[in-house]
Amino acid sequence: MSDYLWFEGIPFPDVGFEKEIIKETRDNFVMRDEDTVILTYPKSGTNWVIEMVCLIQSKGDPNWIQSVPIWDRSPWIESQRGYQKLINKEGPRLISSHLPFHLFPKSFFSSKAKMIYMIRNPRDVLVSGYFFWSKTKFVRSPESMTTYFEWFLKGNVLCGSWFEHTRAWLSMRESDNFLLLSYKDMKQDTKSTIKKICDFLGKRLEPDELDMVLKYSSFQAMKENKMSNFSLLTKNVAANDLVLLRKGMAGDWKNHFTVAQAEAFDEVFQEKMAGFPSGLFPWE
Ligand code: A3P
16 A cells, blocks of 8 residues: 655655655746746646646647647646656646645746646545545555545645645735636636636736637536546556546535534634635635
């Protein structure tokens, strides 16, 4: 059974990751002003944003997203494979990451690189993570929702505590090079979110190109795209029935939490996220 690779108190997958690379990423990775970073806490809808940004870059043409695996289009900076790809790539790069603020490349904070940060109701993040990690073989696998619920509240899950990750990254929310998105808003009005991303990245799309971005980044289209739905993951890291695109809804936690869990979660949320303006979290 897999466990975590721990780096400075943060759990990482124990396949495809190395402490030296995580350290190297923080200390020596050189961010370029023209880079775009997609940063999330795991299971927040990361791959949805990546797909959208790729489609915006190709002006809605699906050729790229249907021919190159999603992890090679926007490599994971903290992974062995992603790090190598990124340091060897010339020109503007699309970079994905789940790193907590304090482990992210120091060079980013003095660069003009743009960051898209997506947040999702942590209750849905928890449920999505439980179903996903139960089918993978590169992190500690929870035997029940009850167990995973406890791990999540303690931060003993991939990338550590949702609360700490989110608190730290949200400190950048007033920066010009930081775009804050929420999964709920993106579900409710996907087209507006695509326009917001275009404005942020300085891209202009014709109405028909925007429609193509919308069409090819939809839940169904991504579920059918083998370059994006994780069906290319090999048997040694994922069970046959692993699905990335499981339900794709906001509020699924209500189908899984007990009343006691919902109350316990509310209490922790209020305590840990105190001080943020009301309205920042659209699900509260
Ligand atoms: P569920 O497990 O709740 O279905 P990540 O990409 O960060 O791993 O997040 C995965 C979650 O994002 C999954 O949530 C998945 O269904 C959802 N997701 C991925 N693509 C989506 C899309 N095009 N539309 C809506 N949700 C999407």
